Amino acid sequence: xxxxxxxxxxxxxxxxxxxxxxxxxxxxxxxxxxxxxxxxxxxxxxxxxxxxxxxxxxxxxxxxxxxxxxx
Numbered sequence: 001x002x003x004x005x006x007x008x009x010x011x012x013x014x015x016x017x018x019x020x021x022x023x024x025x026x027x028x029x030x031x032x033x034x035x036x037x038x039x040x041x042x043x044x045x046x047x048x049x050x051x052x053x054x055x056x057x058x059x060x061x062x063x064x065x066x067x068x069x070x071x
Contacts, residue, residue: 001009
């Protein structure tokens, strides 16, 4: 392999490595954003679950009150 061919191969390898590093960094950032979105969704679902439980308790109390009063 000539010196020029070796230099060209090394340049191509460096460029490929740099693009790979950039794609890896981009992928890590995307994963970080996805994890944040999942965490946000889980917190939202927890608040919805709490609201549903509270609503069920309130409705149950209202049903018992109406049943006790003959309504």
